[in-house]
Amino acid sequence: MKRFGEDFFQEKTKKIVIICLVVLVVFVSFYSFKSVHYAERLLPKTKVNNINVGGLTVDQANRKINAKLTEAPVAISLDNKLWKKIKRSELGWQKDHLEALMQIKQKQVPFAWGINNLLGSQHQLSSSYDQAYVDQLVENLGNEILQKNVTRTPTTNAKIEWVEGDFVIVPEKQGDTIDVEAAQRALIKNLENGKQTVNAEDYYAQPILTKDDSxxxxxxxxxxxxxxxxxxxxxxxxxxxxxxxxxxxxxxxxxxxxxxxxxxxxxxxxxxxxxxxxxxxxxxxxxxxxxxxxxxxxxxxxxxxxxxxxxxxxxxxxxxxxxxxxxxxxxSEVPNVQTSIGNTYVEVDLQNQYMWYYKEGQLQFETDIVSGKPSTPTPPGVNYVTSKSTDQILRGLNDDGSKYASPVRYWMPIDKTGVGIHDSDWQYAYGGDLWLYRGSHGCINTPPAKMDELYPILEVGTPVIVF
Structure with a gap:
């Protein structure tokens, strides 16, 4: 009995081995046959511009691509309605792709047909349109979309607004305007990869910023x-x-x-x-x-x-x-001008016929004066000491047209009309209403002894307020 069981087991094992060998021989023979077959053809599941050309010869693949890409129309939709249907041949599509297909075939390994059958392979033909035709089509689509967008609700980003004393985030809103550039890119891509439809409605403009943006x-x-x-x-x-x-x-x-x-x-x-x-x-x-x-x-x-x-x-x-x-x-035309007079200035009060000089808020000098007579009044204004000089002769015209020449020891002009501060030894008194009948030609007549004090301490550029 033991011997019979051993013989039976050995016999069964032998049969299994023979069957496996037969199957292996058949598989190898079949795989080898297929490898030889694909030596002259493109491997299975080979796609070119999204068109399956697996198992075809180069010539057959070329004819199939031409039929599907060259004459097959590309349908472009707007508002979910056909806007334009155009054949690739109308865009100058090149009909012969033998050279490109031959390069694909030369790079494939026939014995790898099994792996290719499982994984497939994708190839893309370079763009072979007349670029001017394509550019015009893309531009036309963009212009058409822009016209459609006029009546649509725009997409808005989340934004920050001032509301009742506080900045708050206003959420984004999805509209139904079409992203022009996205639709144009899709058209170009579909022309190249063999897809036959482009629906602009698939490319709504999306908000760039949302309310949750950190x-x-x-x-x-x-x-x-x-x-x-x-x-x-x-x-x-x-x-x-x-x-x-x-x-x-x-x-x-x-x-x-x-x-x-x-x-x-x-x-x-x-x-x-x-x-x-x-x-x-x-x-x-x-x-x-x-x-x-x-x-x-x-x-x-x-x-x-x-x-x-x-x-x-x-x-x-x-x-x-x-x-x-x-x-x-x-x-300003004035060097180092300030937006305020500050606390260093000369004050000339025409009503009181008096002048003061303050430096950094402290009174440095004061005196009675005689200003311009009624026919040549001293002009009020915010002026400044434009320069300083000594031993000058002031010249001009009297009311009757005659000329005058008045020597002064100290001269400090304060505007562009010839008005200035100077000593006046021809005045016998100062202040009061002397200006009405002994007034100057517009200058500020100052006692000579007082000018001896003022001239050395008053700097060029000091504001002079006359009022």
């Missing part, structure tokens, strides 16, 4: 912090505060979620600031020694804001996000 949230917090800064100007002794609401209206963001300032609004603010405070057009409020606050007309010591420079400087200052108090960038 950068946008961070930016909102920065803007809420920035709008709380104390932003102030000091001009001619006055404090000009930029209100938070005003500042908030300037803050904007771009599509990259970067904070910016609306330059038109900043420019409008600076322009208004200049219109209200520049001293080339506006009188200067001045606190006088005897008469309280007076309004002094425009003189040569004047300035206006350099608007472009100030807009740039103010924008930079704001974006730093820190409290600031600044004076504007100004332009």
């Amino acid at each position: 950068q946008l949230k961070k930016l909102k917090d920065q803007m809420n912090k920035l709008v709380k800064i104390e932003a102030t100007y000091t001009i001619n002794g006055k404090q000009v505060v930029i209100p938070a609401e005003e500042l908030a209206s300037w803050l904007t963001t771009n599509e990259k979620a970067e904070m910016q300032l609306d330059q038109e609004k900043v420019t409008a603010f600076v322009t208004n600031l200049n219109g209200e405070y520049n001293t080339k057009e506006n009188p200067t409020a001045f606190t006088s020694t005897k008469r309280g606050e007076v309004s002094v007309p425009v003189g040569i010591y004047s300035w206006s804001i350099n608007i472009p420079a100030e807009v740039e400087a103010l924008s930079t200052q704001i974006l730093k996000g820190k409290n600031f108090n600044r004076t504007p960038v100004v332009e």
Whole structure:
């Protein structure tokens, strides 16, 4: 019995081995046959421009590609309706691809047909259109989409807006406008890869920024912090505060979620600031020694804001996000002009016929004067000492047309008309109403002894307020 069982097992094993060998021989023979077959053909599941040419000879594949790509129309849809149907041949599609197909065949390994049958292979023919035709078609599609978009609801990005005293994120909104560039790219790609339809409705414009964007949230917090800064100007002794609401209206963001300032609004603010405070057009409020606050007309010591420079400087200052108090960038013919008279100046009170000189707020000098007579009055204005000289002869015309020549020891002109401060030894007294009948030709007549004191201490460039 034992011997019989062993023989039976051996016999069964022998049969299995023979069957496996037969199967292997058949498989190898079949695989070898197929390998020889694919030596003259493209491997299975070979796709060229998305067209299956597996198992075909190069000539057969060329004819199939030509039939499908050259004459098969490409349908382009807008509003889910056919907009245009065009054959590739109308775009100058090249019909012969033998050379490219031969290169694909030469690179394949026939014995690898089995692997290719499982995984497949994709190949792309280089664009062989008349580029001018393609460009025109793409441009036409873009123009058509732009016209359609006019009546559609645009897609909007999430954005930051000022709402009831706070910056908040307004969510994005999906519209139904078509992304022109995306649709154009799809058309070009489909022309190249063999696909026969392009539906522009598949390419709705998508929001770039959403309400959940971390950068946008961070930016909102920065803007809420920035709008709380104390932003102030000091001009001619006055404090000009930029209100938070005003500042908030300037803050904007771009599509990259970067904070910016609306330059038109900043420019409008600076322009208004200049219109209200520049001293080339506006009188200067001045606190006088005897008469309280007076309004002094425009003189040569004047300035206006350099608007472009100030807009740039103010924008930079704001974006730093820190409290600031600044004076504007100004332009003037006067060297080192200031936006306020300050506390060093000469004060000439025509009504009281008196002159004072203050330096850093401290009285340095005072005297009675005689100003211009009624026919040649001393012009009021905010001026300054333009120069200093000694031993000059002042020349001009009297009321009757005769000439005069008045020697002076000290001469300090203060405007462009020839008015200045000088000694006058021909005056026997000063102050009161002497100016009515012994007044000057417009200059400020000063006692000679007093000019001995004033001339050495008064510097060129010192403001002279005449009122």
